[in-house]
Structures are given as structure tokens and as C-alpha cells.
Amino acid sequence: MKHELPPLPYGYNALEPHYDEATVRLHHDAHHKAYVDGLNNAGARLAEARDKGDFALVKHWEREIAFHGSGHLLHTLFWQNMVPGGGGQATGAVAEQLNKDFGSFDNFKKQFSAAAVAVEGSGWAVLCWNPSFHSLVILTAEKHQNLTQWGVVPLLTVDVWEHAYYLKYQNKRAAWVEAWWNLVNWDDVNKRFEAAG
Known part of the structure; x- marks a missing residue:
């Protein structure tokens, strides 16, 4: 399964003034995207190893999947956990x-x-x-x-x-x-x- 960078649920500048547009753009488009790309690469490399029956690097690629997969999942949650005009007491x-x-x-x-x-x-x-x-x-x-x-x-x-x-x-x-x-x-x-x- 190929993973994709999910779009932000709001505009890059929608969280101003608390979260600035430049950081949101860099954080989403570069940092989060790097986790998605890393996850796809590690998954493909592990699949290649399976196909060849070569598991010498299985530990490495499983760690890469854990690292990039966790980064992707937590960033996706992070973006969805915020909303313009949010905050206040829990409801x-x-x-x-x-x-x-x-x-x-x-x-x-x-x-x-x-x-x-x-x-x-x-x-x-x-x-x-x-x-x-x-x-x-x-x-x-x-x-x-x-x-x-x-x-x-x-x-x-x-x-x-x-x-x-x-x-x-x-x-x-x-x-x-x-x-x-x-x-x-x-x-x-x-x-x-x-x-x-």
C-alpha cells in the first residue's frame, strides 16, 4: 500500500497568529512528507527483500517502517487535532x-x-x-x-x-x-x- 501525504484540513495561514504560515508550510510539506516518503521507501525495500528471500536487513527496514510510520501517523493526528478558532475548555x-x-x-x-x-x-x-x-x-x-x-x-x-x-x-x-x-x-x-x- 502506497502512503500519501494527507492535505491539511485548513489553509496554511488558518492557524495564525498561534501557528505561523511559514512553519505550517515547512512542517507539513517538508517534514511530514519526508516521513511519508521514508515509509513508502522502507516498505518497498522490505518487500524486495521478501521477494528475494534475503532478510539480512530485515531489522533495519522494520525499524525504518516503525520510525517513518510513527512519524506519519502522529503528524496526521497532530494536523487534525487543530482547528482555527479552537482551544478553550474540553467539551x-x-x-x-x-x-x-x-x-x-x-x-x-x-x-x-x-x-x-x-x-x-x-x-x-x-x-x-x-x-x-x-x-x-x-x-x-x-x-x-x-x-x-x-x-x-x-x-x-x-x-x-x-x-x-x-x-x-x-x-x-x-x-x-x-x-x-x-x-x-x-x-x-x-x-x-x-x-x-
């Missing part, structure tokens, strides 16, 4: 679950922000539904292909790799995370939460 069923699992929306927001800012190097903060625990959990990933609790369903993510914010926010990751809260698409998060349950 709907996810708001109720956040109150149940974190005590309040404010507690959740503080913990999620702290997790995003504290990721060492580059990475992600991700709100997930864990059906085994029947609760929402916050996970962080320094290497997105290594992060998991088996069976969780990602609902909301913020990208804190420097390419996600450096043109506007430079090395001020906390300022980027604070601005990002103004873009959160709670309707999208609720749809994902409903589908996960």
Missing part, C-alpha cells in the same frame, strides 16, 4: 472523562503541558485512551517509534520536535505549547474518544 464526553481521570480540566492541562515541555530532546506529548485501564493517560515520546502502551488509542497530540515551532518560537518550547492550546480541536478529540470506546 463533551472527553471533558467528563478528563474530570474523572485527572480531577479537573485544569489539572489535565497543567500535566499535559508539563509533560510536553519536559520531553528530552525532540518528541511528543500524547493523550491516549487505554481500554485496559479504562482511563485516559498522558504519554510522552522522545523517539516516537518507541513509545507505547499496547492497545492505547491516541486522541490528542502536540509535536514538540523543534521543527514544529522553531521559526516562530525559537527555543521557547513552553511558549509554543501554551499557544497550541488555542488551536485544540475538541470536536476531533471527542470523535476519536467515541470511536475508541
Whole structure:
């Protein structure tokens, strides 16, 4: 299956002033596209190895698929998790679950922000539904292909790799995370939460 770069669900400048057009364009058209291209290349190379019965590099190509595939999936979620004029308090069923699992929306927001800012190097903060625990959990990933609790369903993510914010926010990751809260698409998060349950 050939993977394709999904179009943005809004214009490049639609998330201004919180997320600038130049960064969105570069982040989507170059960085996200590189993950899609890498995923397609690794998949094709692994298929070639299978056809030849040569699995000497199987570990390498499987790691490449994990790296690029995780980057592609998380970036796709990231773009869909934002909307012009978004943000504010969580709504709907996810708001109720956040109150149940974190005590309040404010507690959740503080913990999620702290997790995003504290990721060492580059990475992600991700709100997930864990059906085994029947609760929402916050996970962080320094290497997105290594992060998991088996069976969780990602609902909301913020990208804190420097390419996600450096043109506007430079090395001020906390300022980027604070601005990002103004873009959160709670309707999208609720749809994902409903589908996960």
C-alpha cells in the first residue's frame, strides 16, 4: 500500500497568529512528507527483500517502517487535532472523562503541558485512551517509534520536535505549547474518544 501525504484540513495561514504560515508550510510539506516518503521507501525495500528471500536487513527496514510510520501517523493526528478558532475548555464526553481521570480540566492541562515541555530532546506529548485501564493517560515520546502502551488509542497530540515551532518560537518550547492550546480541536478529540470506546 502506497502512503500519501494527507492535505491539511485548513489553509496554511488558518492557524495564525498561534501557528505561523511559514512553519505550517515547512512542517507539513517538508517534514511530514519526508516521513511519508521514508515509509513508502522502507516498505518497498522490505518487500524486495521478501521477494528475494534475503532478510539480512530485515531489522533495519522494520525499524525504518516503525520510525517513518510513527512519524506519519502522529503528524496526521497532530494536523487534525487543530482547528482555527479552537482551544478553550474540553467539551463533551472527553471533558467528563478528563474530570474523572485527572480531577479537573485544569489539572489535565497543567500535566499535559508539563509533560510536553519536559520531553528530552525532540518528541511528543500524547493523550491516549487505554481500554485496559479504562482511563485516559498522558504519554510522552522522545523517539516516537518507541513509545507505547499496547492497545492505547491516541486522541490528542502536540509535536514538540523543534521543527514544529522553531521559526516562530525559537527555543521557547513552553511558549509554543501554551499557544497550541488555542488551536485544540475538541470536536476531533471527542470523535476519536467515541470511536475508541
